[in-house]
Amino acid sequence: MHITYSSVRDPRWVSEAKKQIHCLVRFDHIPDEEVPFVADPNDVEPHGREIFAKCAAGEFGPVAECMPAVNDPLPDPDDIQKPDAWPDVEKFLQDANAENANGTDRGCVLVWTSMIDELLRRIIEAFLVPDTKRSSEFFGHNGPAGSFSARSKIAYFLGLIAEDELRIIDKLRDIRNDFAHQYGVSLADSSYAGRCAYVYKTMCGEGVRFPPRWQFTSACGSLVTILVRRYDHARRTRLEPLIDDLPLHQR
Structure with missing residues (x-):
């Protein structure tokens, strides 16, 4: 919408x-x-x-100067180094915005949750011991981290995402599962509108009466921003392979 x-x-x-x-x-x-x-x-x-x-541009009158800060200011976004994942996220946001404007509720749900799923994979992969061959098996369809649900739980138990972030991801994933396997569903349906309002208020800290699709996509957008930062943290704290120079029979 x-x-x-x-x-x-x-x-x-x-x-x-x-x-x-x-x-x-x-x-x-x-x-x-x-x-x-x-x-x-x-x-x-x-x-x-x-x-x-x-x-x-001044179309609504001059922009007034900011009010004096009471607390320590938040860091300027331009001073925060963007991780390698950011170019992909910016391209994704362009596609997601097109879906928001012209697509269906089903399209919005599937597009946004697919990005969250992909970011979870990147977060875990950036943190674990680098091993290209075994990584493809680990994240493959039948691998331990091959599903959306498994990735969110693994990221949580590795300390890569917070518990409240896991709860929101679980709620978004539940909606995704319904929209992926059912027809004739809408975010405006009573069974989904309440959940959209909950994730929006939790992620954005507001209770404004926006339509359910706007609430859903805004909550997802806020979560994507957090997960990009989680990816950057995971990359900087990556595990190193365990190396033991002693032969196996001497360890």
Whole structure:
């Protein structure tokens, strides 16, 4: 579903780095109230990028300076080194946004969860002892890490993802399984709308009344961002092969 809006006002830079803009937006699906919104040029949703571009261009009035910081500021995203996986993630987000705008609920669910599944594989592979031949067997269809479920559990027990991240992944995977094997399902169905609201509120910390598809894809986008950081951590803490120079019969 493509999110549309009728007005934007009071734009203000979120920080002195001027990477995001806070504003008040009246979305068409919430016509009776204005919603606080943080516009980001790298938003996974096209309306977020569009609102940022228009605010920055002055279409909704001058962008006010940020409020003085009360606590220690968050690190500037540009100061964080992006891991090798990031180019692939950016390409994926382009495809996912196209699915969000023009595709079906089934397409959105399958595209987003396939990326989460792939990132879990990369996280585990980046952490384990490097062995190309055995890695293909380990992650193969019949291997120990050959399924979405197995990968999430392995990543958790290796300390590569947090327990609350595992819980969200499990809920997203359950929805994926239904959409992969059933017909005539929609994220707006009562059995899925509540779960979409839960993962959105948990991942994004908001309770705004967005449509279930928007909630699902936004939650997935936030999770993908976290998993990219988990991949970078796994790569930097990779296990080394155990080497023992003594013959086996002397160990």
